[in-house]
Amino acid sequence: MTIESKTKVANTNRRQFLKKAGKTAVAAGAASTLAAPAVVIGKEPIRWRFQTYAGGALGQYVTKPAIDMINEASNGEMQIELFYADQLVPTGELFRALQAGTIDAVHSDDDSMAAPVDVRVFGGYFPMATRHALDVPVLFHQYGFDKIWSDAYKKAGGVVWISAAGQDPCNFNTKKSITKLSDLEGLRLYTFPTAGRFLAQFGVIPVSIPYEDAEVAVQTGELDGMAWSGITEDYTVGWADVTDYFLTNNISGAWIGSWFVNEKRWADLPAHLKKLVLACVESGHFYRNQWYFGGEASLRAKGTKLKVQSIPREEWNQVEQAAAKFWAEVAETGEVAAKVVQIFKDYDAVRQSAKGIYTCG
Numbered sequence: 001m002t003i004e005s006k007t008k009v010a011n012t013n014r015r016q017f018l019k020k021a022g023k024t025a026v027a028a029g030a031a032s033t034l035a036a037p038a039v040v041i042g043k044e045p046i047r048w049r050f051q052t053y054a055g056g057a058l059g060q061y062v063t064k065p066a067i068d069m070i071n072e073a074s075n076g077e078m079q080i081e082l083f084y085a086d087q088l089v090p091t092g093e094l095f096r097a098l099q100a101g102t103i104d105a106v107h108s109d110d111d112s113m114a115a116p117v118d119v120r121v122f123g124g125y126f127p128m129a130t131r132h133a134l135d136v137p138v139l140f141h142q143y144g145f146d147k148i149w150s151d152a153y154k155k156a157g158g159v160v161w162i163s164a165a166g167q168d169p170c171n172f173n174t175k176k177s178i179t180k181l182s183d184l185e186g187l188r189l190y191t192f193p194t195a196g197r198f199l200a201q202f203g204v205i206p207v208s209i210p211y212e213d214a215e216v217a218v219q220t221g222e223l224d225g226m227a228w229s230g231i232t233e234d235y236t237v238g239w240a241d242v243t244d245y246f247l248t249n250n251i252s253g254a255w256i257g258s259w260f261v262n263e264k265r266w267a268d269l270p271a272h273l274k275k276l277v278l279a280c281v282e283s284g285h286f287y288r289n290q291w292y293f294g295g296e297a298s299l300r301a302k303g304t305k306l307k308v309q310s311i312p313r314e315e316w317n318q319v320e321q322a323a324a325k326f327w328a329e330v331a332e333t334g335e336v337a338a339k340v341v342q343i344f345k346d347y348d349a350v351r352q353s354a355k356g357i358y359t360c361g
Contacts, residue, residue: 327344
């Protein structure tokens with residue numbers, strides 16, 4: 001073969017290679033384009049208005065982390081505007097506002113938001129029903145509370161229950177020293193509706209006011225303190241600055257709170273965004289639990305604003321016995337209530353058998 005012929009063959013082969021390579025590159029480019037995550041361009045995001053039961057100081061820890069995660073992870077497809085306690089509507093009107101679509105989603109307990117459902121009395125702090133924040137997810141995921149709550153809100157209509165978690169215990173922070181049960185007599189305390197009804201038998205006067213007004217109400221003498229939270233919250237929101245004592249005895253070991261969405265807004269949300277919302281809410285539960293629990297330990301040990309006190313166990317047993325009677329009374333109010341109380345009793349029997357795992361008081 002002559003040099004000229006070899007040159008022609010080489011040029012032909014080169015052209016064929018480049019042609020094939022070009023096709024391959026185009027195909028690869030197309031494949032990579034298809035595989036890349038979609039970026040929403042020029043499309044208006046789904047917008048929700050969300051209100052939490054918590055004021056701004058507390059809400060940044062108990063609600064905002066999950067909202068921020070949803071906004072950041074939704075890739076521009078969804079944006080949630082967060083409002084704190086009573087900013088759009090009073091906490092006691094949250095259910096109705098959510099049902100009507102005035103608000104798109106809510107973080108609250110059933111009791112505080114006056115949900116007209118059979119499980120309302122168990123939201124917030126049901127007396128002596130929990131000993132630890134982890135009791136709540138166990139009850140919902142292993143003992144069937146998730147289905148009971150979901151069915152209750154389906155029956156009410158307009159609102160979808162999507163998730164629940166535990167938080168801090170319900171201790172007392174007061175202006176007055178409490179070292180015996182009779183010291184509760186006559187105390188005007190900011191507390192939850194069901195907790196207040198239970199505590200009234202010990203002489204407590206439950207007071208219902210907007211969350212953000214509680215601190216000032218102690219300063220003006222309208223309140224003697226709170227039976228609302230653990231010590232982490234007392235320090236975070238400023239209650240430790242206006243009260244003097246913290247009682248280690250609690251009437252419940254964990255707050256039962258949930259996340260709710262307007263039924264239509266949830267139905268209209270694409271499936272992948274529903275999964276995203278649920279994942280971020282669960283992540284928020286994890287953050288909240290470790291944040292609370294770390295404070296409960298360190299602030300009791302190292303906190304300088306509240307003097308830690310206790311009512312002796314043998315005397316506090318009267319409260320435990322009263323709770324058992326309260327459970328029985330609630331169980332008589334309906335089929336769902338009886339079912340929930342029986343689950344609490346079954347779970348409590350397991351806890352009692354698992355000696356050494358739980359401590360309280």
